[in-house]
Amino acid sequence: MDSNTSNIKVLMFGWEFPPFNSGGLGVACYGLTKGLTRQGADIVFVLPKIAGTLDEEYMRILAADKFGVDRDKIKFKTVDSILKPYMSSKSYVSEKSGLEGFLQEVESIYGSDLFSEVRRYSKYAKIVASEEDFNVIHCHDWLTYPAGIAAKNIARKRGMNAPLIVHVHATEFDRTGGHPNQYVYDLERNGMHVADYIITVSNYTKSIVVKHYGVDPGKVHVVHNSIDFKEGGIDEKFRIKDHHKVVLFLGRMTIQKGPDHFLWIAKKISEIDDDVRFVMVGSGDMFPYIVEEAANLGIGDKVLFSDFLNGRDVDRAYKMADVYVMSSISEPFGITPLEAMNNGTPVIISKQSGVSEILRNCIVVDFWDTNLMATKILSILNDTELRNSLVEKGLNEIRNFSWDQPAGKCIDLYKKAISEVV
Amino acid sequence: MVSICFYFQVHQPYRLRKYSIFDIGNNGGYFNNAKNREILQKVAKKCYLPTNKLILDLINETDGKFKVSYSITGVVLDQFEEYMPDVIESFQKLVDTGYVELLDETYYHSLAFLYSEKEFREQVKLHRKKMKEVFGYKPKVFRNTELVYNNRVAYLAEKMGYKGVLAEGADYILGWRSPNFVYRAKMATDMKLLLKNYRLSDDIAFRFSERGWEGWPLTTDKFAAWVNSINGNGNVVNLFMDYETFGEHQWEDTGIFNFLRYLPHEILKHPDNDFKTPTEVIKAYKPVAELDIRNIVSWADIERDLSAWLGNQMQKSAIEKLYELENIVRESGDEKLLEDWRRLQTADHFYYMCTKWFNDGDVHKYFNVYDRPHDSFIAFMNTLMDFRIRLKEMSG
Numbered sequence: 001m002d003s004n005t006s007n008i009k010v011l012m013f014g015w016e017f018p019p020f021n022s023g024g025l026g027v028a029c030y031g032l033t034k035g036l037t038r039q040g041a042d043i044v045f046v047l048p049k050i051a052g053t054l055d056e057e058y059m060r061i062l063a064a065d066k067f068g069v070d071r072d073k074i075k076f077k078t079v080d081s082i083l084k085p086y087m088s089s090k091s092y093v094s095e096k097s098g099l100e101g102f103l104q105e106v107e108s109i110y111g112s113d114l115f116s117e118v119r120r121y122s123k124y125a126k127i128v129a130s131e132e133d134f135n136v137i138h139c140h141d142w143l144t145y146p147a148g149i150a151a152k153n154i155a156r157k158r159g160m161n162a163p164l165i166v167h168v169h170a171t172e173f174d175r176t177g178g179h180p181n182q183y184v185y186d187l188e189r190n191g192m193h194v195a196d197y198i199i200t201v202s203n204y205t206k207s208i209v210v211k212h213y214g215v216d217p218g219k220v221h222v223v224h225n226s227i228d229f230k231e232g233g234i235d236e237k238f239r240i241k242d243h244h245k246v247v248l249f250l251g252r253m254t255i256q257k258g259p260d261h262f263l264w265i266a267k268k269i270s271e272i273d274d275d276v277r278f279v280m281v282g283s284g285d286m287f288p289y290i291v292e293e294a295a296n297l298g299i300g301d302k303v304l305f306s307d308f309l310n311g312r313d314v315d316r317a318y319k320m321a322d323v324y325v326m327s328s329i330s331e332p333f334g335i336t337p338l339e340a341m342n343n344g345t346p347v348i349i350s351k352q353s354g355v356s357e358i359l360r361n362c363i364v365v366d367f368w369d370t371n372l373m374a375t376k377i378l379s380i381l382n383d384t385e386l387r388n389s390l391v392e393k394g395l396n397e398i399r400n401f402s403w404d405q406p407a408g409k410c411i412d413l414y415k416k417a418i419s420e421v422v
Numbered sequence: 423m424v425s426i427c428f429y430f431q432v433h434q435p436y437r438l439r440k441y442s443i444f445d446i447g448n449n450g451g452y453f454n455n456a457k458n459r460e461i462l463q464k465v466a467k468k469c470y471l472p473t474n475k476l477i478l479d480l481i482n483e484t485d486g487k488f489k490v491s492y493s494i495t496g497v498v499l500d501q502f503e504e505y506m507p508d509v510i511e512s513f514q515k516l517v518d519t520g521y522v523e524l525l526d527e528t529y530y531h532s533l534a535f536l537y538s539e540k541e542f543r544e545q546v547k548l549h550r551k552k553m554k555e556v557f558g559y560k561p562k563v564f565r566n567t568e569l570v571y572n573n574r575v576a577y578l579a580e581k582m583g584y585k586g587v588l589a590e591g592a593d594y595i596l597g598w599r600s601p602n603f604v605y606r607a608k609m610a611t612d613m614k615l616l617l618k619n620y621r622l623s624d625d626i627a628f629r630f631s632e633r634g635w636e637g638w639p640l641t642t643d644k645f646a647a648w649v650n651s652i653n654g655n656g657n658v659v660n661l662f663m664d665y666e667t668f669g670e671h672q673w674e675d676t677g678i679f680n681f682l683r684y685l686p687h688e689i690l691k692h693p694d695n696d697f698k699t700p701t702e703v704i705k706a707y708k709p710v711a712e713l714d715i716r717n718i719v720s721w722a723d724i725e726r727d728l729s730a731w732l733g734n735q736m737q738k739s740a741i742e743k744l745y746e747l748e749n750i751v752r753e754s755g756d757e758k759l760l761e762d763w764r765r766l767q768t769a770d771h772f773y774y775m776c777t778k779w780f781n782d783g784d785v786h787k788y789f790n791v792y793d794r795p796h797d798s799f800i801a802f803m804n805t806l807m808d809f810r811i812r813l814k815e816m817s818g
Contacts, residue, residue, distance in 0.1 A: 238444065238446075238447065239446070239447025239448050239811070240446040240447040240807075240811065241447075242447065242811075243447065243811050243814060277807070279443055281443075287796065288794065288796050291736065291796040291799060291800065292734065292735060292736055292777075292796070295734075295735040295736040295738075295739040295740075295799070296735045298739065300735075300736065300739035300740065300743065300799070300803055301739070301743045301803060301806060301807065301810075303803075304443045304446065304800075304803070304804055304807060305443075305796075305800045305803075305804075306442070306443045313444070316444055317443070320443070320444065
């Protein structure tokens, strides 16, 4: 085994990367690659390119210095696709039909459904695997598992024998609220069984992987996500704060994130304190339902909605909030509470989350206990001492966070895996 | 004898801009001025200016045998004044011929009748005042926003001095009766009702360019024949429609302008036909019966009720939260607040939130400036939240 990290060459398969991301997976991949390159690993990062984007433009944006990834250490490879990580097979069809004009010319190169897209992606993976130099394969979530397996087979044919590591950011059980799609489940399960090692983003996810996918617990390594702490941040005064306390929801509006639970909590709080306002940031398949439900509950004038926000506006949303609530019904990790704390916003998170395993200065409540959630939110809003202590201690805690920690754990695992297969 | 009574609705709302969550409390201005100007100029070019010119020509050509009536909202006049003063001038020319009647309505094209009679009356008065200022005209006939009507509208309109009211000739209020007569309103002493002949009106307004329709293509002789067939069993054919039918809803290439160009001549070929304005109709024909209309009727969609504006909970909650503020807005005594509050009452805002995408879906989509009804609800509620903060700051 070579202990020199600079010899580590990772072939990485992902779905999204900032700024082309719609959720936490892109943020996690970005953070992890930052950490890995800082520690000397070389990465070839393969990801689908949103159809219609010009290749050069896309690469230019990805490779831009502002992302803080060492450009000599990372190389992006993109495959034409309309894949998005949170797309269901149903929304795939509508996405595809929305691009009809574009697709007419290139119809033949697109699969007819999401799953043939997955196969197409893995075919492309073979080409990359036969051209690139690497000694470990790292896959992020189910869609890339067939690609990782294909790459491992090609590597073996080339006499490279690179270990395959699959990184579970979320399982089909989390995404569907416990009603998995069989095809997706089968792909996940196969990937986990073929892989040499599995990384899960929490013990919570590890237990799901072991329980629902029949995986040997010894093969599963937990690597919690992190955040690169940013000093300073938003210094803006929001006029709404002169009149109202603000409670924030920020996440995709899908069943997994519990936006409906958030509304029920909002309803309870409104009954007690008429002056609290609720901001819901994000889009997703539940969006129309959630908007209508706010009106149904009679709190249409208390809940403010905003589309998916990017970059600085995310930080502004945290900054505007007196408390951030992550009401997910099943959250493998959940990076948003770390972002909130970085912005000096107290957080309440659901117990059914990975991040609750590592955070100390936050309030943890079962997602289904909306009464307790409401009570806890009100005490943060009304008890200045509690609030200040959460903010201050939270900032101190989060100050020590860095993507170097998870990256270090990955590198240790790479080394171990490489030493075992050679 | 059959009289054709044309009434055209002229209206454009002050559309809202997307009010960001970060702007709440900043009073960043609620209306999308750029968009409103753009739409107004577009519609003026495609519809108002060319149609006004055509109608003026037709009046002159026929020596006033062709005549029409308009209801022009206060908010569209305000926008004309700001963005397209030419349009005002061309309407003034029409009114000056003496063959054009103007109707009164709520200044803000609002549904105030349903929520506050006080506000309703004030908006009607404001409209009346505007008619006087701009056209030197005093309307005698009233039409409520979107032809929203029940007995109470007639009662209130009579108290305000009007002689007649326009309403939808919906099947469910008429039953076996025909819309082609003048009726008397219940709950009023002498208030005449003019009911829209929705079949013939919608043949022009909605079906004119519909190729799948059995009446397509609609020619002037075909339409005149339909009108002539009413001779003997009706006095008046009330053709009520949005003015934007000409050139905006039905584009020029559908032939709509040619249709209008030749229709008066075709109609007048029959010696028993003529054109009348609402006041003339009321004077010429006696009411045949009293109509007792308790439930609200409107001219929208196939339901012809309020469901286009108040059909779902988003719409109801938005409008209820708005009217809840009436007393505080008045007490504030602030003109700007009152003006914004009234502009928010314009019915279009609630129409945009409509989720019944069935038979009328296309119509709703066409008129919607937002991608989804939910987006318009959000824009409205975010604005309203800012408005309430202003109100609070004003009231101390």
